[in-house]
Amino acid sequence: MATIEELKLRVRELENELIKCKQKQCAAEDAQNQQLHRPKIDRMSAEVVDSNPYSRLMALKRMGIVDDYEKIRTFTVAVVGVGGVGSVTAEMLTRCGIGKLLLFDYDKVELANMNRLFFQPHQAGLSKVEAAEHTLRSINPDVSFETHNYNITTMDNFTHFMERISSGGLEEGQPVDLILSCVDNFEARMAINTACNELGRIWMESGVSENAVSGHIQLIIPGETACFACAPPLVVAANIDEKTLKREGVCAASLPTTMGVVAGLLVQNVLKFLLKFGTVSYYLGYNAMQDFFPTMAMKANPQCSDRYCRRQQEEYKRKEAERPKVEAVQEEEEEEVVHEDNEWGIELVSEVTDAELQAASGAVPDLPEGITVAYTIPVEDTESGDTVGETEQSLEDLMAQMRKL
Amino acid sequence: MATIEELKLRVRELENELIKCKQKQCAAEDAQNQQLHRPKIDRMSAEVVDSNPYSRLMALKRMGIVDDYEKIRTFTVAVVGVGGVGSVTAEMLTRCGIGKLLLFDYDKVELANMNRLFFQPHQAGLSKVEAAEHTLRSINPDVSFETHNYNITTMDNFTHFMERISSGGLEEGQPVDLILSCVDNFEARMAINTACNELGRIWMESGVSENAVSGHIQLIIPGETACFACAPPLVVAANIDEKTLKREGVCAASLPTTMGVVAGLLVQNVLKFLLKFGTVSYYLGYNAMQDFFPTMAMKANPQCSDRYCRRQQEEYKRKEAERPKVEAVQEEEEEEVVHEDNEWGIELVSEVTDAELQAASGAVPDLPEGITVAYTIPVEDTESGDTVGETEQSLEDLMAQMRKL
Numbered sequence: 001m002a003t004i005e006e007l008k009l010r011v012r013e014l015e016n017e018l019i020k021c022k023q024k025q026c027a028a029e030d031a032q033n034q035q036l037h038r039p040k041i042d043r044m045s046a047e048v049v050d051s052n053p054y055s056r057l058m059a060l061k062r063m064g065i066v067d068d069y070e071k072i073r074t075f076t077v078a079v080v081g082v083g084g085v086g087s088v089t090a091e092m093l094t095r096c097g098i099g100k101l102l103l104f105d106y107d108k109v110e111l112a113n114m115n116r117l118f119f120q121p122h123q124a125g126l127s128k129v130e131a132a133e134h135t136l137r138s139i140n141p142d143v144s145f146e147t148h149n150y151n152i153t154t155m156d157n158f159t160h161f162m163e164r165i166s167s168g169g170l171e172e173g174q175p176v177d178l179i180l181s182c183v184d185n186f187e188a189r190m191a192i193n194t195a196c197n198e199l200g201r202i203w204m205e206s207g208v209s210e211n212a213v214s215g216h217i218q219l220i221i222p223g224e225t226a227c228f229a230c231a232p233p234l235v236v237a238a239n240i241d242e243k244t245l246k247r248e249g250v251c252a253a254s255l256p257t258t259m260g261v262v263a264g265l266l267v268q269n270v271l272k273f274l275l276k277f278g279t280v281s282y283y284l285g286y287n288a289m290q291d292f293f294p295t296m297a298m299k300a301n302p303q304c305s306d307r308y309c310r311r312q313q314e315e316y317k318r319k320e321a322e323r324p325k326v327e328a329v330q331e332e333e334e335e336e337v338v339h340e341d342n343e344w345g346i347e348l349v350s351e352v353t354d355a356e357l358q359a360a361s362g363a364v365p366d367l368p369e370g371i372t373v374a375y376t377i378p379v380e381d382t383e384s385g386d387t388v389g390e391t392e393q394s395l396e397d398l399m400a401q402m403r404k405l
Numbered sequence: 406m407a408t409i410e411e412l413k414l415r416v417r418e419l420e421n422e423l424i425k426c427k428q429k430q431c432a433a434e435d436a437q438n439q440q441l442h443r444p445k446i447d448r449m450s451a452e453v454v455d456s457n458p459y460s461r462l463m464a465l466k467r468m469g470i471v472d473d474y475e476k477i478r479t480f481t482v483a484v485v486g487v488g489g490v491g492s493v494t495a496e497m498l499t500r501c502g503i504g505k506l507l508l509f510d511y512d513k514v515e516l517a518n519m520n521r522l523f524f525q526p527h528q529a530g531l532s533k534v535e536a537a538e539h540t541l542r543s544i545n546p547d548v549s550f551e552t553h554n555y556n557i558t559t560m561d562n563f564t565h566f567m568e569r570i571s572s573g574g575l576e577e578g579q580p581v582d583l584i585l586s587c588v589d590n591f592e593a594r595m596a597i598n599t600a601c602n603e604l605g606r607i608w609m610e611s612g613v614s615e616n617a618v619s620g621h622i623q624l625i626i627p628g629e630t631a632c633f634a635c636a637p638p639l640v641v642a643a644n645i646d647e648k649t650l651k652r653e654g655v656c657a658a659s660l661p662t663t664m665g666v667v668a669g670l671l672v673q674n675v676l677k678f679l680l681k682f683g684t685v686s687y688y689l690g691y692n693a694m695q696d697f698f699p700t701m702a703m704k705a706n707p708q709c710s711d712r713y714c715r716r717q718q719e720e721y722k723r724k725e726a727e728r729p730k731v732e733a734v735q736e737e738e739e740e741e742v743v744h745e746d747n748e749w750g751i752e753l754v755s756e757v758t759d760a761e762l763q764a765a766s767g768a769v770p771d772l773p774e775g776i777t778v779a780y781t782i783p784v785e786d787t788e789s790g791d792t793v794g795e796t797e798q799s800l801e802d803l804m805a806q807m808r809k810l
Contacts, residue, residue, distance in 0.1 A: 002409075002413075004407075004409055004412065007409065007412035007413065007416060008407075008412065010416050011412060011415050011416055011419065014416065014419035014420060014423060015419060017423055018419060018422055018423050018426060021423060021426040021427055021430055022426055024430050025426055025429050025430040025433055028430060028433030038516065038526040038527075038529075047654075048654045048655065048656045049517070050515035050516065050517050051515070051516045051517070052516065052517055053516045053517065053519040053520060053526075054520065055517050055656055056517060056520045056521075056617075056656060056657065056658055056659040057520045057658070057659075057660070059617075059656055059657065059658035059659075060616070060617060060658045060660075062658070063615065063616040063617070063658045064616070065616055065617065065618055065658065088522075088665065091522060091661070092522070092661040092662055092665065095519060095520050095521065095522065095661045096520065096660070096661065096662075097520075110455035110456070111443065111455065111456045111457065111458045112454070112455050112456070112457055112458065112460050112461060114458035114500060114544065114545065115458060115459065115461045115462045115500050115501065115502075116461075116500065117493075117496060117497070117500065117522070120543060120544055121443040121458075121543065121544065122443075122543065124443075138525060138526065138527065139519065139525055139526065140519065210468065211465070211468040211469070211470055212461075212464075212465060212468070212470065213470055213683065249452075249453045250453060251453045251460055251461060251464055252461065252464065253461055253462070253464035253465045253467075253468045253470065254461040254462075254464075255462070255465075255501070255673075255676070256496070256497040256500045256501065256669075256672070257497055257501075257669045257670075257672045257673040257676065258669070258673065260493065260497065260665050260666075260668065260669035261665075261666050261669035261670060261673070263665065264661075264662045264663070264665035264666035264669060265662075265666060265696070267661070267662045268660075268662040268663065268666070268693050269696075271660070271662065272693075272694075277694070278618065278693065278694035278695065279694065279695050279696065281696045284696050288673050288677075288683060289677075289682070289683035289684065290683065290684050291670070291684065291686045291689050291698070291700060293696070293698045295696060
């Protein structure tokens with residue numbers, strides 16, 4: 001049996017061991033927590049010190065690029081799809097100091113995502129929105145986040161999605177300023193399109209091809225430009241989702257380069273749109289094989305299958321007709337407006353020639369099993385000139401060009 | 406004084422507490438370590454399972470884009486400058502599964518870097534190469550890393566830099582396959598240029614403007630294309646480094662979008678060059694204000710101030726003269742070669758018109774204090790037709806265009 005002295009010694013030993021253990025525990029927890037925080041910053045400053053995360057952004061004012069960079073904090077952007085393009089898009093907006101981000105996705109992080117930027121192997125198994133919010137908060141705690149781990153295309157979720165883009169702004173009840181589509185399938189794009197047509201919300205589309213070497217971004221203003229239903233893609237997955245394809249040993253190729261470029265072009269367009277600088281692009285393509293960047297624009301289709309799109313077109317026409325012609329004189333504060341027909345200084349013309357498009361086109365890819373041509377253009381429809389507004393090219397021409405790409 | 410019973414109770418209490426503490430310590434350490442590792446992968450597989458980080462890259466073979474994707478593991482790339490462009494460049498190459506990366510930088514991570522991708526606030530104070538290596542290793546432990554925390558422009562470091570690009574390949578003693586310049590100043594670019602001319606190593610240049618809204622990438626093949634000394638930039642910082650400017654309250658603007666796009670275009674060009682697909686660009690510019698992407702190419706200047714460049718030009722001429730004209734027939738395995746004069750299927754012509762360049766040019770920016778025009782083009786030199794090879798535009802024209810940009 002132990003003596004008092006032996007027991008006292010043991011108590012001292014244990015106490016010392018416990019102190020050491022607690023120190024180690026604290027150090028390990030500190031290391032974890034360090035990754036979570038920098039203090040919040042109340043006001044964006046232009047001060048040039050190493051500790052100011054906004055100095056290089058505020059310098060855009062001194063350089064004469066942006067008039068009021070701080071305004072970025074007043075905007076809310078919804079990012080639908082937090083994959084190869086969406087995650088980088090959310091990170092860029094976070095680093096730029098956007099006011100609030102709404103993230104929508106229902107996928108989990110997998111090691112198979114590691115060939116694209118943003119997610120890290122230790123996040124495998126977490127939901128993409130949860131993992132993204134954790135990383136983005138640690139990058140910039142000044143941004144507000146709202147995440148939704150669901151598929152926006154199911155009935156209930158779609159209703160909730162509509163509600164959130166209508167009233168999930170920085171101030172609850174206010175709409176979000178812009179919706180970004182960074183999804184990888186037709187159904188989700190159509191859902192966003194339907195919601196934005198009904199609510200009259202401006203959105204931007206993005207996409208990357210299955211062979212990983214081309215992509216595009218597109219600005220959609222309901223009633224003014226072609227919506228996703230005005231000129232849907234010719235080729236879509238025939239009701240077979242990515243998971244079914246994967247079970248059959250087939251997957252799309254992807255590259256961090258193409259996805260990074262598309263995210264960069266998308267967020268650049270967002271910054272130009274929100275902060276009113278440069279020329280906002282209606283459509284900008286990226287062909288990585290040839291380093292070719294086609295641009296174009298399509299007016300809304302008066303025979304669009306989406307009735308809310310047709311209603312928005314009526315509304316747009318009515319507003320255009322009501323606009324006083326001398327507007328440029330009345331609104332002197334908006335000096336930068338180049339084209340009178342909208343407030344972003346952009347115009348609806350195609351800047352790409354047939355020859356250029358043809359030059360950038362490769363062979364038509366073999367469609368994997370389960371992928372079919374979504375529809376054919378009926379010949380009788382294309383004979384009426386009504387389908388196309390005042391663009392120089394007919395919808396038929398543009399669709400024929402899309403097929404060649 | 407404590408009784409034996411009391412002491413025994415205390416020992417039991419302490420033992421239990423110690424167990425709990427050790428459990429917590431382990432959990433916290435696990436959480437830390439989780440962020441460090443996924444197991445190494447011996448052979449790249451195309452298997453379509455969620456746990457395969459290479460499935461979407463290997464799919465490039467099935468899509469007919471790349472013949473032999475696995476070859477990426479045999480290449481070594483040196484990235485000089487691990488800032489806004491270099492860090493994303495290194496991350497993209499890491500995620501693509503490059504064999505080995507050499508990273509050179511002498512800067513520390515600061516909160517002022519947080520408006521660009523890659524670094525996180527908790528890394529502030531660490532050296533950029535150390536922080537980058539830590540993150541990149543956790544993203545892809547299959548890549549080998551070698552980091553050098555020094556300024557390559559000082560005499561001793563320059564000698565060591567030359568030695569490492571000559572013999573720092575995957576197999577020690579072999580040269581690196583490609584050097585990427587992602588630096589932000591004239592002296593460092595000139596140092597890389599000097600080293601690559603002397604060693605006859607191919608490199609790619611990248612750059613982003615001070616106002617954050619334009620950038621470029623460029624492929625430089627010593628003896629064949631213009632080197633950095635053949636047509637140096639007209640405007641450089643007059644011996645005043647970034648730190649001095651910062652002390653005076655001046656800093657360049659930067660955006661995660663422009664830097665991400667430039668890094669994406671750079672690494673895309675690297676992949677096309679190393680894995681032999683698509684068309685490798687000699688020069689690709691990015692004007693974010695207009696979404697304009699000029700391309701061009703410049704032949705080497707026979708009157709270049711760098712004697713190693715002139716020597717490489719002689720060597721190149723000699724080799725070209727020795728090349729048998731029927732080569733295309735002899736080397737049947739290289740089916741994809743479009744142009745006979747090099748192995749990358751690229752040609753030296755300007756693809757941008759004067760009008761296009763002019764359209765994309767803004768006003769000449771005000772130069773901040775300490776920034777001067779580096780030189781003027783002597784009129785007598787430009788009168789001899791010798792300076793320009795077989796390009797359609799004279800060096801003088803191209804320089805005049807550069808000045809407009």
